[in-house]
Amino acid sequence: MNPTAPPLSSRLSPLPPEPADFYNDFGTTVDIPLDTSSDLNKKEKDLRAKEAELNKREKELKRREEAAARASIVIEEKNWPSFFPIIHHDIASEIPIHVQRLQYVAFASLLGLVACLFWNFVAVTAAWIAGEGVRIWFLAVIYFILGVPGAYLLWYRPLYRAMRNESALRFGWFFLFYLIHIAFVVYAAVAPPIIFKGKSLAGILAAVDVIGDHVIVGIFYFIGFGMFCLESGVSIWVIQQVYMYFRGSGKAAEMKREAARGAMRAAI
Numbered sequence: 275m276n277p278t279a280p281p282l283s284s285r286l287s288p289l290p291p292e293p294a295d296f297y298n299d300f301g302t303t304v305d306i307p308l309d310t311s312s313d314l315n316k317k318e319k320d321l322r323a324k325e326a327e328l329n330k331r332e333k334e335l336k337r338r339e340e341a342a343a344r345a346s347i348v349i350e351e352k353n354w355p356s357f358f359p360i361i362h363h364d365i366a367s368e369i370p371i372h373v374q375r376l377q378y379v380a381f382a383s384l385l386g387l388v389a390c391l392f393w394n395f396v397a398v399t400a401a402w403i404a405g406e407g408v409r410i411w412f413l414a415v416i417y418f419i420l421g422v423p424g425a426y427l428l429w430y431r432p433l434y435r436a437m438r439n440e441s442a443l444r445f446g447w448f449f450l451f452y453l454i455h456i457a458f459v460v461y462a463a464v465a466p467p468i469i470f471k472g473k474s475l476a477g478i479l480a481a482v483d484v485i486g487d488h489v490i491v492g493i494f495y496f497i498g499f500g501m502f503c504l505e506s507g508v509s510i511w512v513i514q515q516v517y518m519y520f521r522g523s524g525k526a527a528e529m530k531r532e533a534a535r536g537a538m539r540a541a542i
Contacts, residue, residue: 350362361426363381363434365377365378365381368438369434369437369438370437373437373519376437376512376515376516376519377433377434377437379508379511379512379515380430380433380512380516381430382508383505383508383509383512384425384426384430386501386504386505386508387421387422387425387455387459387505388422388425389501390459390462390498390501390502390505391417391418391421391422392418393476393494393497393498393501394414394417394418394462394475394476394498395414395415395417395418396494397476397491397494397495397497397498398410398411398413398414398473398474398475398476399411399414400488400490400491400494401473401484401488401491401494401495404487404488404491406473406484406491409474410473410474413469413474414474414475417474417475421458425455428447428451428454429447429448429451429452429455432444432445432447432448432451433445433448433452433516436448440523445516445520448516449513449516449517449520452509452512452513452516453513455509456506456509456510456513459502459505459506459509460502460506461475461477462475462476462477462502463477463478463499463502463503463506464477464478464479465477465478465479465480465481465499466479467479467480467483471483475498475502476494476495476497476498476499476501476502477495477498477499477502478496478499480495481495481496481498481499
């Protein structure tokens with residue numbers, strides 16, 4: 275090595291100067307959108323308006339629920355029969371357990387009437403085909419069309435609601451029309467020869483009259499007679515049990531008081 279040579283470091287050229295923020299680019303401007311005070315105030319007003327609207331709806335809903343409760347209004351959703359709901363019926367959930375058996379038997383009475391009127395239609399149709407005339411068939415159709423919904427609306431539904439709400443007035447409505455129901459099924463079981471010789475109803479007298487000429491039709495009528503007899507017996511048991519419950523629960527006295535108040539209001 276030449277001792278007179280300059281040092282190695284002196285041969286290297288210096289690096290160019292770099293800016294101080296080369297690795298930390300703090301100088302770059304970043305635009306971050308900020309809500310102005312007017313936007314914040316607008317959003318706050320919208321939230322307050324929505325909150326006020328929700329509170330208003332909640333109060334209205336509560337008011338309607340309280341009014342319905344005071345009026346003893348129950349929303350009845352059709353649920354029976356399950357495959358084609360046409361009526362509301364839920365004895366297990368809505369009727370007190372100590373009268374559920376009675377309500378079930380009353381419902382069986384309603385279904386029994388439906389079966390009786392349907393079989394009566396079948397028997398009278400057979401008699402019409404056998405030559406007994408078309409007028410008795412029309413009467414059988416009328417019995418079925420009017421009897422089935424009429425029984426539900428006039429005496430079964432009042433009984434159901436009376437048992438559910440303990441309403442004395444609905445009990446009175448039930449007694450009135452259930453007595454008419456019993457009178458009808460007893461009349462049908464006898465079938466006196468009053469209207470078209472009684473052959474529009476499958477009762478005992480009509481069966482005896484028909485079986486001499488048409489044995490098969492007579493058998494149909496005798497079956498109808500047995501069904502009407504069974505329906506009469508069940509119906510009499512139901513009204514006895516309902517009356518005993520009505521008297522024992524104190525509803526009879528309540529009904530008398532309601533009737534007295536109604537008569538007083540009418541007089542005034």
